[in-house]
Amino acid sequence: MGKNNNDNNFVKEITNIEDDFAKWYTDIVLKAELADYTDTKGCIAIKPYGYSIWENIQKYMDERFKQTGVENVYFPVLISENLLKKEEDHIEGFAPEVAWVTNAGGEDLDEKYCIRPTSETMFSTLYSKWLNSWRDLPMVYNQWCNVLRWEKETRPFLRSREFLWQEGHTIHETAEEAKARTIQMLEIYAETIENLLAIPVLKGIKTEKEKFAGAEETYTVECLMHDGRALQSATSHYFGQNFTKPFNVKFQNREGKEEYAYQTSWGATTRLIGAIIMAHGDNRGLKLPPKVAPIQVVIIPIAGHKEGVLEKSNELFESLKKDFRVKLDDRDNYSTGFKFNDWEMRGVPIRVEIGPRDIENGVAVVVRRDNGEKETVEISKLNDRIKELLEEIHNNMFNECLKNREVRTTVAYSLDEILKNLNTNQGYVKTMWCESLECENKVKEITGAHSRCIPFEQENLDNKCAICGKTAKKMIVWGRQY
Amino acid sequence: MGKNNNDNNFVKEITNIEDDFAKWYTDIVLKAELADYTDTKGCIAIKPYGYSIWENIQKYMDERFKQTGVENVYFPVLISENLLKKEEDHIEGFAPEVAWVTNAGGEDLDEKYCIRPTSETMFSTLYSKWLNSWRDLPMVYNQWCNVLRWEKETRPFLRSREFLWQEGHTIHETAEEAKARTIQMLEIYAETIENLLAIPVLKGIKTEKEKFAGAEETYTVECLMHDGRALQSATSHYFGQNFTKPFNVKFQNREGKEEYAYQTSWGATTRLIGAIIMAHGDNRGLKLPPKVAPIQVVIIPIAGHKEGVLEKSNELFESLKKDFRVKLDDRDNYSTGFKFNDWEMRGVPIRVEIGPRDIENGVAVVVRRDNGEKETVEISKLNDRIKELLEEIHNNMFNECLKNREVRTTVAYSLDEILKNLNTNQGYVKTMWCESLECENKVKEITGAHSRCIPFEQENLDNKCAICGKTAKKMIVWGRQY
Numbered sequence: 001m002g003k004n005n006n007d008n009n010f011v012k013e014i015t016n017i018e019d020d021f022a023k024w025y026t027d028i029v030l031k032a033e034l035a036d037y038t039d040t041k042g043c044i045a046i047k048p049y050g051y052s053i054w055e056n057i058q059k060y061m062d063e064r065f066k067q068t069g070v071e072n073v074y075f076p077v078l079i080s081e082n083l084l085k086k087e088e089d090h091i092e093g094f095a096p097e098v099a100w101v102t103n104a105g106g107e108d109l110d111e112k113y114c115i116r117p118t119s120e121t122m123f124s125t126l127y128s129k130w131l132n133s134w135r136d137l138p139m140v141y142n143q144w145c146n147v148l149r150w151e152k153e154t155r156p157f158l159r160s161r162e163f164l165w166q167e168g169h170t171i172h173e174t175a176e177e178a179k180a181r182t183i184q185m186l187e188i189y190a191e192t193i194e195n196l197l198a199i200p201v202l203k204g205i206k207t208e209k210e211k212f213a214g215a216e217e218t219y220t221v222e223c224l225m226h227d228g229r230a231l232q233s234a235t236s237h238y239f240g241q242n243f244t245k246p247f248n249v250k251f252q253n254r255e256g257k258e259e260y261a262y263q264t265s266w267g268a269t270t271r272l273i274g275a276i277i278m279a280h281g282d283n284r285g286l287k288l289p290p291k292v293a294p295i296q297v298v299i300i301p302i303a304g305h306k307e308g309v310l311e312k313s314n315e316l317f318e319s320l321k322k323d324f325r326v327k328l329d330d331r332d333n334y335s336t337g338f339k340f341n342d343w344e345m346r347g348v349p350i351r352v353e354i355g356p357r358d359i360e361n362g363v364a365v366v367v368r369r370d371n372g373e374k375e376t377v378e379i380s381k382l383n384d385r386i387k388e389l390l391e392e393i394h395n396n397m398f399n400e401c402l403k404n405r406e407v408r409t410t411v412a413y414s415l416d417e418i419l420k421n422l423n424t425n426q427g428y429v430k431t432m433w434c435e436s437l438e439c440e441n442k443v444k445e446i447t448g449a450h451s452r453c454i455p456f457e458q459e460n461l462d463n464k465c466a467i468c469g470k471t472a473k474k475m476i477v478w479g480r481q482y
Numbered sequence: 483m484g485k486n487n488n489d490n491n492f493v494k495e496i497t498n499i500e501d502d503f504a505k506w507y508t509d510i511v512l513k514a515e516l517a518d519y520t521d522t523k524g525c526i527a528i529k530p531y532g533y534s535i536w537e538n539i540q541k542y543m544d545e546r547f548k549q550t551g552v553e554n555v556y557f558p559v560l561i562s563e564n565l566l567k568k569e570e571d572h573i574e575g576f577a578p579e580v581a582w583v584t585n586a587g588g589e590d591l592d593e594k595y596c597i598r599p600t601s602e603t604m605f606s607t608l609y610s611k612w613l614n615s616w617r618d619l620p621m622v623y624n625q626w627c628n629v630l631r632w633e634k635e636t637r638p639f640l641r642s643r644e645f646l647w648q649e650g651h652t653i654h655e656t657a658e659e660a661k662a663r664t665i666q667m668l669e670i671y672a673e674t675i676e677n678l679l680a681i682p683v684l685k686g687i688k689t690e691k692e693k694f695a696g697a698e699e700t701y702t703v704e705c706l707m708h709d710g711r712a713l714q715s716a717t718s719h720y721f722g723q724n725f726t727k728p729f730n731v732k733f734q735n736r737e738g739k740e741e742y743a744y745q746t747s748w749g750a751t752t753r754l755i756g757a758i759i760m761a762h763g764d765n766r767g768l769k770l771p772p773k774v775a776p777i778q779v780v781i782i783p784i785a786g787h788k789e790g791v792l793e794k795s796n797e798l799f800e801s802l803k804k805d806f807r808v809k810l811d812d813r814d815n816y817s818t819g820f821k822f823n824d825w826e827m828r829g830v831p832i833r834v835e836i837g838p839r840d841i842e843n844g845v846a847v848v849v850r851r852d853n854g855e856k857e858t859v860e861i862s863k864l865n866d867r868i869k870e871l872l873e874e875i876h877n878n879m880f881n882e883c884l885k886n887r888e889v890r891t892t893v894a895y896s897l898d899e900i901l902k903n904l905n906t907n908q909g910y911v912k913t914m915w916c917e918s919l920e921c922e923n924k925v926k927e928i929t930g931a932h933s934r935c936i937p938f939e940q941e942n943l944d945n946k947c948a949i950c951g952k953t954a955k956k957m958i959v960w961g962r963q964y
Contacts, residue, residue: 036608036611036612038557038558038604038607038608039562039564039565039607040558040560040561040562040595043558043559043560044558045555045556045557045558045604045608046555046556046557047555048553048554048555048623051553051554051555051556052553052554054556055554071530071533071534072530072533072534072537073527073528073529073530073533074527074528074533074536074628074646075520075527075528076520076522076525076526076527076644077525077559077597077628077630077644078522078525078581078630078644079522080521080522082521083521095588096587096588097587098586098587099560099583099585099586099587099595100583100584100585100586101581101582101583101584101597102582102583102584102585103581103582103584103594104580104581104582104632105578105579105580105581105632105633105634106577106578106632112585113522113581115559115583115597122520122527125520125521126518126520126527129518130518135815141530145628146556146559146627146628148559148560150586150587150588151587152587162558162559162560164556333617
C-alpha cells in the first residue's frame with residue numbers, strides 16, 4: 001500500500017475539510033491512493049483502490065442494465081470529422097473540447113479523426129446500416145469505454161480530460177417507447193446512487209440551456225456534496241429524431257412506410273467516485289459506503305507478536321472472507337495506531353481488532369468507520385453482527401447525506417434571496433421560474449449558480465418567477481456546482 | 483437479430499471453407515453478427531454477440547488473474563512523445579504504427595501525444611513515481627482497455643487498428659520472481675485457451691527476431707487454425723531492467739542499496755475471438771465452445787401455433803435458464819428450417835426442439851452443433867443431460883482441434899523439406915535450429931513462414947540445423963501465420 005511511512009500522525013497531513021474543501025478532496029484522492037496525476041496533462045492514473053470501486057459500480061449497474069435488455073458492444077474510439085459534424089448542435093457543443101488525430105502510421109491523414117468525446121454519431125451511423133424493419137427495433141446497446149474531452153480546468157475523477165464511463169445508445173419504434181427508456185435508465189442511475197453509493201438524489205429534467213448538445217430532453221440525477229455544492233451525477237437524454245434524421249436511421253414501420261427511429265442515450269462516469277469522496281468524507285479521510293467498498297472489513301491484530309494472535313487473526317480472516325471483502329493487516333513494520341489511522345483514512349467501513357485478551361474471552365472488538373462506535377462481539381456471532389452493522393452503516397451514511405441536503409435546501413422568492421441563501425448555505429435553492437433563458441442567465445451571472453433541474457417532484461411555492469416576477473408554473477432548483 | 487431474411491437457404495451464402503478460408507472467415511464474422519466494418523478505416527464495431535464472447539473471456543481470465551494477486555488499474559490512453567521515446571528498441575518497434583494527437587481543445591499542442599499502442603512506458607513512468615522500498619514490491623497491475631496500432635492490412639478481430647485487450651505490467655524485487663511471473667501468466671493464458679476456448683496450445687519462447695520490442699524474453703501460446711495457419715494467441719514478456727533503467731524505476735533493497743526493479747508485461751486480446759472462429763468453424767458457420775458461448779442452448783418450438791407448444795417451450799426455458807445461458811426462439815415470422823440453419827450458423831452448441839408429439843411423450847429432441855447428433859431426452863432429465871453434453875461437446879471440439887494439429891505437424895531436416903511440408907499441410911514444421919538470425923531469415927524468405935517458438939517441450943530430432951547444417955541444440959517450430 002505505497003510508501004513506507006511510519007508517522008503515526010500522518011492523518012494530520014490531510015487538509016481540514018472546513019478550511020479548504022478542494023484541497024481536502026485532492027489530499028484524499030492522493031493519500032487514499034485512489035488515483036494519481038500523470039505526465040499526460042489533465043489525465044489521471046486510477047490506482048487499484050480507486051479502480052476497484054469502479055469495478056463494483058460497473059458490476060452493479062451492468063447487471064441492472066442487462067435485466068432491462070441492454071446488450072453491450074464496443075465501437076471505435078476514433079470518429080471522423082465528417083461524422084462528428086453531421087448534427088449541428090452536437091458539433092457546436094463538442095468541437096471546442098475535442099482532440100484530433102492528424103497523423104498516423106507515419107503519414108498525415110487526409111481526413112482527421114477525433115477521439116470520441118461521446119459516441120452518438122458513431123452509434124447513429126452504425127444503426128443506419130443495420131436498421132431495416134420495425135421488427136429490428138428496439139436496439140438497446142451500451143458500451144463501457146474511455147472518452148476524451150479537452151477541459152481547461154481538471155480535477156481528479158470530477159473533471160478529467162480522459163474518463164471512463166458507460167454510454168448507452170438506443171433506437172426505438174415510437175417516441176413513447178424511447179421516452180420511457182430514457183426515464184427507465186435514469187431510475188437505474190438513481191437506484192444505484194442511493195442503494196449502492198448511499199447518496200440521496202434529486203431527479204429532474206434539465207433546462208434548455210443546460211441540456212446535452214443535440215438532445216430534445218436531458219434528465220439528470222443531482223447529488224449534493226458535503227460542502228453544499230451540487231454534482232451532476234448521471235444523465236439520460238431523449239433525442240427524438242434529432243440524430244436519426246441527419247444520420248438516416250430509418251425503418252419500414254408496421255404500415256410499410258419509412259420512418260426515422262426515436263433515440264436515447266445515457267451515461268454515468270468515474271465521476272461517481274468523486275461523488276462518494278465528497279458526499280461522505282470527513283476529517284479522518286475517505287468514508288466508503290459498505291456496498292461499494294473494496295475492503296469492507298479490515299482485521300488488525302493487537303500485539304501480533306504474542307502467541308496465538310496471528311493464528312487467530314488468520315482464522316477470523318478465513319471465516320469473514322466467506323461473507324465479506326476482507327483484509328488482514330499483519331504488517332509488522334507499522335504500529336497499531338498507524339494502522340488504525342491508515343484504514344480510517346482509506347474509508348474501510350469496519351475495523352476488527354483482535355488481541356490476546358480478546359482471544360481469551362472469545363471476542364473481538366468491532367469499530368465503525370462512520371461514527372467511531374466500538375463494540376465487543378463474540379467471535380461465534382461476528383459474521384452475523386458485521387452483516388447487520390454494514391447495513392446500519394449504509395443507512396446511517398445515507399441519512400447523514402440526506403440531513404446535510406435538507407439543512408442546505410432552501411426556498412427563495414427573489415434573486416437577492418437566491419444569492420443570500422447560496423452564500424450562507426450553498427446547497428439547493430428552490431424557486432419558481434418563468435422558463436426564460438434570460439432569468440436563468442441572470443441567476444448564473446449574479447450568483448454563480450447553474451440550474452440543477454426542474455425536479456420531477458414539483459412544489460407550488462407561489463405563481464411568480466423569483467427572478468423577473470412574471471407568471472411561473474415550474475419550480476426549479478439552483479445550485480453552485482462541481 | 484438483424485435483417486428480416488426469410489430465405490431458408492441462406493447458409494449457402496457462406497463461402498465454402500475449403501475454397502477460400504479468408505472469405506469464409508469474413509462471412510462468418512458478418513453473418514453471425516459478431517462484428518461489422520465502420521467508417522473508421524481498419525476499426526471494427528464489435529456487436530452484442532461478439533462482445534458477449536469477449537465478456538465471457540474477460541470474466542474467466544480476470545478471476546484467474548486476481549487469484550494470483552493481480553490488481554486492476556486504469557492509466558491514460560495518451561502517451562507523450564517524450565515518454566514513448568525513452569526506450570530505444572521500443573520506440574523503434576512501435577513508432578511506425580502510432581497515431582498522433584497534434585491538436586486538441588482548439589489548439590496545436592506543444593508536444594504531441596500518441597494513442598497507446600501498449601503501455602510499458604506509461605506504467606514504467608508511474609512505477610518510478612510510486613516505488614521506494616523493496617517492501618512496496620511486487621506491484622502487479624493490469625488494465626483492460628483499448629489500444630491502437632496503425633496496421634496497413636487489417637482483418638476483423640485478427641488485426642484491427644484498434645483492439646481491446648488486457649495488459650498486465652509488473653515490477654519485482656528479483657529477476658527470478660519476475661521470470662516466474664512471466665511464466666505464471668503464460669500458463670493462465672494456456673489454461674484459458676484450452677479450458678475455455680477448447681483450443682490446444684503450443685507453449686514456448688520466441689526467437690530474438692520475433693520477440694517484443696524492448697523485451698529480454700517473449701513467451702507465447704500459439705494456436706493452429708482449421709486451415710493449418712498459426713495464430714500467436716497471447717504473449718508474456720520478461721523485460722529484466724530494460725525499461726526500469728531508462729525510466730528510473732528503482733528501490734532501496736534489503737541491503738539498503740538502490741536497485742532497479744525487474745519487470746514483466748503480458749497481454750491477450752480480442753484476437754482470441756478470431757481464434758475461436760478459425761479453429762472451430764465449419765461450412766455450416768460458427769461453432770462456439772460451450773463455456774464461452776453467449777447462448778449455450780437454443781429452444782425451438784416445432785409447430786408453435788399448436789396448442790400448448792409455446793407454453794411448454796416457455797416452461798423449458800425457465801427450467802434450463804437456471805443452469806445454462808439459454809434462448810427461446812419463438813419468432814413467428816421465420817420457418818423452423820430457417821431457425822435451425824440460423825442458430826447453427828451462429829454456433830450455438832445445443833438445439834432443443836419441442837413439438838406437439840414430444841410434449842405428448844414427455845420428451846424433447848436435443849441436437850449437437852459439433853457433430854449433428856440427435857437424441858430424444860426425457861424432459862425430467864433434460865438439464866442433467868445437457869450438462870453432460872456440453873462437457874462432451876467441449877472435449878470433442880478440443881480433440882478435433884488437436885487432431886487437426888497432429889495431422890498438420892511434421893518434422894523436416896532441410897529447407898526444401900520445410901517448404902514442401904508447408905505447401906502440403908501448412909501446419910507446424912519442427913526442425914533443429916542453430917539459433918542464427920540468418921537461418922531464421924532464410925526460412926522466412928523461402929517459405930513465408932515465421933518461427934512460432936522454441937517449444938518448452940523439446941525433442942531431439944538430430945543435432946544439425948535443418949537450414950545450414952551446423953550444430954544445433956534447439957528444436958524450433960515454423961509456421962505461416964495470421
